[in-house]
């Protein structure tokens with residue numbers, strides 16, 4: 001039995017592959033548009049190709065005995081999705097439909113889907129649970145919510161099960177120090193701050209200081225990428241063992257940190273001082289996003305192992321290397 005990881009050369013996908021190969025045979029499908037081949041663990045079989053390529057999927061599903069698909073392959077920049085919605089609906093929705101059609105055709109019935117806090121939009125609560133109303137405010141969040149809804153429809157009529165995992169802010173690097181967070185161009189707060197502290201850019205921009213938060217900057221819930229990886233494996237094993245099916249879970253630490261607090265922690269861990277520029281708000285940023293992950297904790301025993309210091313320390317170790 002093997003697991004197909006779509007998007008296994010990306011940040012979260014590659015960290016999950018690194019955990020999976022300890023126990024499972026893994027096939028990675030990635031077109032390398034945003035991922036990097038060197039992030040893929042050498043124990044996995046790598047197929048370079050598009051998610052929406054039926055012939056490649058036919059080949060994978062007939063060559064390997066695939067028991068489940070972990071689907072990380074997506075575009076995930078909120079701002080870009082506002083400017084280029086068709087890219088997001090084509091890559092995140094249409095291509096995923098081809099994957100789902102091929103799974104149904106080949107009788108592959110377990111699916112773990114990378115979803116996002118962006119499905120909630122601007123929540124009307126300080127602590128977001130899975131019951132909080134979804135109301136995405138950008139095409140990225142809508143593209144993810146559309147697939148969530150399609151999965152529920154499929155599970156109604158086909159021999160098909162899914163787990164949707166709504167990530168909050170993924171961060172940190174693998175404890176081996178071999179892989180970490182890298183995007184091109186980089187837009188995420190923690191890597192930008194660490195790159196600046198390493199002298200790779202002149203200053204950091206803080207986007208917005210007039211939010212209704214204690215220090216005026218946005219609050220996010222940062223979760224270590226290895227904690228996310230473990231949640232995928234627990235979800236798969238829960239489904240394969242008949243314990244759960246057709247579930248949606250939040251994945252966060254349950255603690256919010258402001259942009260200023262993140263910069264402060266990065267300075268403490270690195271022992272270096274940042275040059276900060278206060279800039280206008282970035283379009284589409286909600287003031288605060290903090291997750292309750294009680295549901296997955298209660299149902300699957302998942303609890304994050306890494307707090308903010310451990311997350312930033314691991315990222316600093318990798319970036320410094």
Ligand code: UFG
Nearest residue numbers: 076116117118169187188189192205206207218259282285
């Ligand atoms: N920020 C800055 N300066 C920077 C970069 C970011 O002030 O140079 C701020 C942002 O405005 C935001 C916070 O830092 O307030 C975190 O920003 P990130 O870009 O690191 O992360 P986001 O919260 O925007 O996005 C993440 C995921 C998305 C997902 C979203 C869900 O990367 O894929 O969470 O809310 F959609």
